[in-house]
Amino acid sequence: MEIALTKSTIRDWRVGDAPSLVRHANNRKIWINLRDAFPHPYATRDAEQWINTASSASPVTDFAIEVERAVGGAIGLRLREDVFRHSAEIGYWLGEEYWGRGVVTEAVAAMTEYAFSTFGLLRVYAGVFAWNPASMRCLEKAGYQLEGVMRKGAIKDGLTVDEYVYAIVR
Ligand SMILES: CC(C)(COP(=O)(O)OP(=O)(O)OC[C@H]1O[C@@H](n2cnc3c(N)ncnc32)[C@H](O)[C@@H]1OP(=O)(O)O)[C@@H](O)C(=O)NCCC(=O)NCCS
Secondary structure (H helix, E strand, O other), X not given: OEEEOOOOXXXXXXXXXXXXXXXXHOOHHHHOOOOOOOOOOXXXXXXXXXXXXXXXXXXXXXXXXXXXXXXXXXXXXXXXXHHHOOEEEEEEEEOHHHOXXXXXXXXXXXXXXXXXXXXXXXXXXXXXXXXXXXXXXXXXXXXXXXXXXEEEEEEEOOEEEEEEEEEEEO
16 A cells, blocks of 8 residues: 655555664654553564564554655554444554654545545544644644543553544544
């Protein structure tokens, strides 16, 4: 899979992506906004494991965001099951040196379109920690709407935090 955008390319993970992945992912400012499954510190072995898992999944739902010819971040979908099978959760992060250029807004819009067209979904949603207005802004700019706030919905770094749920439906 490869989607060429104006600010980045969304594509499958490749074995050679590990060094660039580690360089960008090993950042507390990224970890603080993601699930605890995202390692910190982020080592080469974590990157290799991630690339291996993501590439061997069926269907593939996790992709690299390539910026300036190297991996600069990641974007993916968690397809829901059973009575929720028309939904997916979207997740993403970008290396700090690329923040504020509109890269993720464009990638989220493209990935959302991909989710609808490839998997026949009706709903894509994201949960954002209350302290992350930049991510909320990306979602809003990509057409998502705030549906509600899960008060004290998550615990991160020892703190309870409200989770803002954004979604787009078709
Ligand atoms: C959040 C993140 C994905 C944003 O990526 P990005 O490519 O910098 O985002 P964009 O440039 O497309 O858009 C960011 C928007 O947020 C705005 N923004 C940035 N910091 C902000 C703040 N503190 N308060 C309000 N808005 C803010 C920017 O101004 C921009 O909006 P604008 O275009 O209207 O000016 C990136 O910072 C990141 O990877 N953070 C760590 C991981 C993470 O949070 N992942 C998402 C988990 S839900």
